[in-house]
Amino acid sequence: MPAPMPRAIPTPLDRPYPGTLHLGVDATDITRAIFRVHETIPAQGGPVALLFPKWLPGNHGPTGPIDKFAGLVIRAGGTKLAWTRDAVDVYAFHVIVPNGSHALDCDFQFLSPVETREGRVVMTPEMLNLQWNAVALYPAGYFSRDIVVQPSVKLPQGWKFGTALETASASGATTTFKPVPFNTLVDSPIFAGRYFERVNLDPGARVPVYMDIVADRPDELTISPTQLQAHRNLVQQAYRAFGSHHYDHYDFLLGLSRVMTGIGLEHHRSSEDGTTAEYFKDWDKTIVSRDLLSHEYSHSWNGKFRRPADLWTANFNVPMRDSLLWVYEGQTQYWGTVLAARSGLWTKQQALDAISADGATFANRAGLQWRPLEDTTNDPITTMRRPIPWRSWQRSEDYYGQGELIWLDADTLIRQKTGGKKSLDDFARAFFDVDDGSYVTVTYTFDDIVRALNGVLPYDWAGFLRARLDSAGAPAPLDGLARGGYKLVYTDKPSDYAKSSEHVRKVTDVLYSLGVIVDDQEHGQIAEVLWDGPAFNAGIVVGSQIVAVNGVAYDPEELKDAISGAKATGASIQLMLKRGDRYNTVSVTYRGGLRYPHLERIPGTPALLDDVLNAKH
Ligand SMILES: [Zn+2]
Numbered sequence: 001m002p003a004p005m006p007r008a009i010p011t012p013l014d015r016p017y018p019g020t021l022h023l024g025v026d027a028t029d030i031t032r033a034i035f036r037v038h039e040t041i042p043a044q045g046g047p048v049a050l051l052f053p054k055w056l057p058g059n060h061g062p063t064g065p066i067d068k069f070a071g072l073v074i075r076a077g078g079t080k081l082a083w084t085r086d087a088v089d090v091y092a093f094h095v096i097v098p099n100g101s102h103a104l105d106c107d108f109q110f111l112s113p114v115e116t117r118e119g120r121v122v123m124t125p126e127m128l129n130l131q132w133n134a135v136a137l138y139p140a141g142y143f144s145r146d147i148v149v150q151p152s153v154k155l156p157q158g159w160k161f162g163t164a165l166e167t168a169s170a171s172g173a174t175t176t177f178k179p180v181p182f183n184t185l186v187d188s189p190i191f192a193g194r195y196f197e198r199v200n201l202d203p204g205a206r207v208p209v210y211m212d213i214v215a216d217r218p219d220e221l222t223i224s225p226t227q228l229q230a231h232r233n234l235v236q237q238a239y240r241a242f243g244s245h246h247y248d249h250y251d252f253l254l255g256l257s258r259v260m261t262g263i264g265l266e267h268h269r270s271s272e273d274g275t276t277a278e279y280f281k282d283w284d285k286t287i288v289s290r291d292l293l294s295h296e297y298s299h300s301w302n303g304k305f306r307r308p309a310d311l312w313t314a315n316f317n318v319p320m321r322d323s324l325l326w327v328y329e330g331q332t333q334y335w336g337t338v339l340a341a342r343s344g345l346w347t348k349q350q351a352l353d354a355i356s357a358d359g360a361t362f363a364n365r366a367g368l369q370w371r372p373l374e375d376t377t378n379d380p381i382t383t384m385r386r387p388i389p390w391r392s393w394q395r396s397e398d399y400y401g402q403g404e405l406i407w408l409d410a411d412t413l414i415r416q417k418t419g420g421k422k423s424l425d426d427f428a429r430a431f432f433d434v435d436d437g438s439y440v441t442v443t444y445t446f447d448d449i450v451r452a453l454n455g456v457l458p459y460d461w462a463g464f465l466r467a468r469l470d471s472a473g474a475p476a477p478l479d480g481l482a483r484g485g486y487k488l489v490y491t492d493k494p495s496d497y498a499k500s501s502e503h504v505r506k507v508t509d510v511l512y513s514l515g516v517i518v519d520d521q522e523h524g525q526i527a528e529v530l531w532d533g534p535a536f537n538a539g540i541v542v543g544s545q546i547v548a549v550n551g552v553a554y555d556p557e558e559l560k561d562a563i564s565g566a567k568a569t570g571a572s573i574q575l576m577l578k579r580g581d582r583y584n585t586v587s588v589t590y591r592g593g594l595r596y597p598h599l600e601r602i603p604g605t606p607a608l609l610d611d612v613l614n615a616k617h
Pocket residue numbers: 266295296299329332
């Protein structure tokens with residue numbers, strides 16, 4: 001018979017936690033990338049369960065880095081206490097507080113990754129990204145908003161930082177912040193660096209918006225007048241789309257690095273935007289990165305302020321349910337594209353090229369045959385962004401890109417049926433333009449979405465959405481493109497967006513011709529194989545290395561020439577592959593030539609997509 005389970009961890013209740021937690025983080029050990037923590041937690045005599053945050057907002061999954069939590073020592077009044085980890089919930093620690101004690105003193109470390117295979121590198125000799133969830137314990141039995149904490153951080157000498165937290169006092173290299181609820185703390189990370197620049201994105205505004213930039217090298221902080229103007233436009237275009245704002249100040253935390261791992265993580269009053277070191281310096285080559293800020297910023301409205309009801313949890317150790325991520329992420333992906341174009345972060349052509357790349361992904365995704373879109377909202381829990389062998393068959397976090405196509409479908413439908421009088425912007429005003437200035441989350445359900453859409457245009461929105469979310473075997477949702485006046489076509493020339501995507505990802509992307517993406521950083525290792533494509537049918541799998549193409553050492557241009565050559569001559573393509581310790585040569589039969597996606601105007605139709613992308617005045 002099964003052994004009985006231990007007593008459950010106390011359920012979070014909505015009642016104030018007595019006293020204020022004090023959380024001090026020493027972030028000066030940049031050599032070993034170790035964050036050292038001292039935390040004081042008020043507590044009375046008796047059993048206490050302390051939690052390490054497990055379910056992280058924005059990650060939509062149980063990704064709290066418990067594997068890098070170490071060195072835990074708990075004391076009360078100087079006496080060391082024994083602690084035990086819960087046998088079922090390994091993110092919970094039990095300790096008995098002695099009678100007469102009033103606080104627990106906890107010391108521990110967050111051993112942040114020193115190489116990428118251990119996880120996200122968040123500390124380098126030049127910068128750091130402090131996420132409070134990785135350096136804090138908190139008491140079980142309370143809503144996280146009911147626990148008040150006063151954080152402080154000691155940074156390397158001379159470093160500067162950006163954060164949504166407000167400073168209470170500073171002494172030497174240590175900054176103490178004003179007390180905040182525990183959920184606000186977790187929502188308010190820090191970017192700090194040796195090379196730092198703070199840029200005002202809304203000069204003279206009552207509610208300020210800043211961009212806090214850290215970079216590997218000082219010259220990578222330089223921002224041109226055109227770049228600055230586009231980022232400033234982003235703020236104004238967001239206000240025109242969403243109406244009110246849900247912060248009392250906002251900071252884009254922008255990390256430009258080849259060492260610190262990239263990130264895009266939304267918060268109410270800030271966002272963590274970690275991208276290519278060349279973001280400003282090589283603007284023309286980093287097109288693919290330029291919807292990062294517009295995406296994360298849109299989340300302040302969609303995802304943080306308005307949040308799916310099943311995703312809003314009382315604390316960070318209650319499981320999240322992700323069923324509405326096609327709104328939370330899918331519509332944010334849409335606004336990210338739209339606002340990038342409206343602000344000038346992208347030209348109209350670059351935005352069209354980005355949308356063509358999204359359309360092509362789903363036009364070529366075999367997994368649509370078996371897996372409904374809504375089911376992919378489970379991916380942050382089932383897969384947690386680990387590498388997968390057959391992305392186009394398994395599907396991935398498709399609620400982003402396919403979600404974007406659904407919202408384009410809805411937007412163009414509204415525009416068409418109202419003769420251009422209404423659009424998804426009206427939905428945005430109805431849905432997000434409430435409680436101006438507040439960053440207290442307002443939750444919603446599927447029915448609330450349908451109701452808001454019906455307020456803009458009476459239509460069978462429930463049927464529209466369910467058909468697109470629940471069906472397996474339906475074709476890719478490209479109706480919004482056609483209604484927008486465009487069709488998806490392929491030519492043998494990559495768009496500037498596609499070229500930038502290859503450049504930034506350091507890959508050779510011939511997915512829609514030969515059926516593979518090749519990782520050029522890994523010397524020709526195959527990173528993706530299109531299900532049922534030419535390479536798939538020749539037995540090629542992810543992880544194999546292309547050693548030679550038609551007898552010549554692998555090189556991206558050699559591979560592309562071979563694909564074009566096969567079209568001209570009708571010959572097959574000979575690939576010598578290394579897989580483990582085996583070498584073999586496979587013959588791939590493919591004569592279609594290079595194929596890259598583009599959008600082409602459908603003559604004689606209204607260009608509704610152009611209307612979507614035009615700046616609002
Ligand atoms: Zn997002």
